[in-house]
Amino acid sequence: MTVPPSILQIRGLHKSFGSIEILHGVDLSVKEQELIFLIGPSGSGKSTLLRCCNRLEEPSSGSIIVDGIDLMARNTDINAVRQLIGMVFQSFNLYPHMTALSNVTLALRKVLRKPRKEAEEIGHRALARVNLAEKAGAYPNELSGGQQQRVAIARALALEPKVMLFDEPTSALDPELVGEILETMRELKESGMTMLVVSHEMRFARDAADRVIFMDHGVIVEEGPPEKIFTSPTEARTRSFIEKLTR
Amino acid sequence: MDGWSRFTDTFFKPELIERYLPSIASGLVVTVEIALAVIVTGLTLGLLLAVVRTFRVSVLSFVIVIVVDAFRALPPLVLVLIVFFGLPNVGINVPSFAVLWIVLSFVLAAFAEEIFWAGILSVPKGQWEAARSTGLGFLGTLTHVILPQAIRLTVPPITNRALAITKNTALGTVIGVPEILNQASTGQSFAGNATPMMMGAIAYVLLFIPVVILGRWIETRFAWGRA
Numbered sequence: 227m228t229v230p231p232s233i234l235q236i237r238g239l240h241k242s243f244g245s246i247e248i249l250h251g252v253d254l255s256v257k258e259q260e261l262i263f264l265i266g267p268s269g270s271g272k273s274t275l276l277r278c279c280n281r282l283e284e285p286s287s288g289s290i291i292v293d294g295i296d297l298m299a300r301n302t303d304i305n306a307v308r309q310l311i312g313m314v315f316q317s318f319n320l321y322p323h324m325t326a327l328s329n330v331t332l333a334l335r336k337v338l339r340k341p342r343k344e345a346e347e348i349g350h351r352a353l354a355r356v357n358l359a360e361k362a363g364a365y366p367n368e369l370s371g372g373q374q375q376r377v378a379i380a381r382a383l384a385l386e387p388k389v390m391l392f393d394e395p396t397s398a399l400d401p402e403l404v405g406e407i408l409e410t411m412r413e414l415k416e417s418g419m420t421m422l423v424v425s426h427e428m429r430f431a432r433d434a435a436d437r438v439i440f441m442d443h444g445v446i447v448e449e450g451p452p453e454k455i456f457t458s459p460t461e462a463r464t465r466s467f468i469e470k471l472t473r
Numbered sequence: 474m475d476g477w478s479r480f481t482d483t484f485f486k487p488e489l490i491e492r493y494l495p496s497i498a499s500g501l502v503v504t505v506e507i508a509l510a511v512i513v514t515g516l517t518l519g520l521l522l523a524v525v526r527t528f529r530v531s532v533l534s535f536v537i538v539i540v541v542d543a544f545r546a547l548p549p550l551v552l553v554l555i556v557f558f559g560l561p562n563v564g565i566n567v568p569s570f571a572v573l574w575i576v577l578s579f580v581l582a583a584f585a586e587e588i589f590w591a592g593i594l595s596v597p598k599g600q601w602e603a604a605r606s607t608g609l610g611f612l613g614t615l616t617h618v619i620l621p622q623a624i625r626l627t628v629p630p631i632t633n634r635a636l637a638i639t640k641n642t643a644l645g646t647v648i649g650v651p652e653i654l655n656q657a658s659t660g661q662s663f664a665g666n667a668t669p670m671m672m673g674a675i676a677y678v679l680l681f682i683p684v685v686i687l688g689r690w691i692e693t694r695f696a697w698g699r700a
Contacts, residue, residue, distance in 0.1 A: 306608065308606055308607065308608040315603060320603070321622075333608055336613050337613070385607060385608065
């Protein structure tokens, strides 16, 4: 049996904002088709780590390699690499002046320079994948939070990324809308997408994640399969965090 | 002579209306021409300056802020007089129409730059991040995602500035641009009667009604979906 190659490799990642260091040297290797959950108290650096993965935050030092491409190399076209890395945000960030379909097709048309017809075909397929085929013509403010977030997922999927980053994708949603997002993510996982998720949906982590990574104060404290992290963590800090969550 | 006919004789004397209608009408045309020219160049320049500021090159931004503040602080009449009576002394002769056009364009550009810049800043940071995360570059993000939203937000204040600058075309009177006020005050002097001036006032109203309606139409047109 061959070991699946790692699609995302982070080595010695440091990130400072001014004189405050948020990430103190993080190493992380994500295998193809893996679903990784990043958990930890607020301010632990998990969102910053995620946002460094497509250089929305500029790392202070360290290396990030996605699908063999070194993100930090001087000659790397960051805009080209970003097409390989889909990102989903807490606040959806749909373009309010565009329909769902235009949201999904903008990058296809303006970055990949696809003709409108082809872009729209891809866009319709991406919307169908998140079960929103019938909402193609709707504007974001005509959609529920859950639907908006699914359009945002479709917008990332349309570019056929190798990795998807989820930054607290359900935190801004009413509780009854969380399920549809998790369901979409589960379907993505089944289709073989590699996913790196910052989220507080511990139940989802428990039954869908391949690996859970606990971060605190800018370092990875502990990582392992969900049942180990949630039921028998080795580190005291992990234990106390998990206890607070389940109390 | 009773009060009413004295009033109509002063402001609405029929034979004077007939005599000065052609000159007021030609003044109206000139005012419309200057206003349109000023609005087109002023808004374009203002948007351009706001876009330059998004590059956040500190020297450029500093210069823009200084120049913009100067043009917002100075009364437009002062600028008109400086340019019109100053430039010939250094050997540059600019026709009065062009002086008015250039000065008002810069004044409008200064206000418009501030408005557009505020509009750009008010678009949430997440919009930049979402667009950049899909591989769109800085300019692509600005053009397709940020500016369409920023400009929609700025339609009401920009409409106000466009109306204000149109009223400032009356400053052309002091340097001899044959716009509405110039024609009206000339007529008033010759006739010794306020009728031509009243006609001028009516001409301004006629000019602004469509502009106000257009502004409202643009505001509704550019709103997206339901608020």
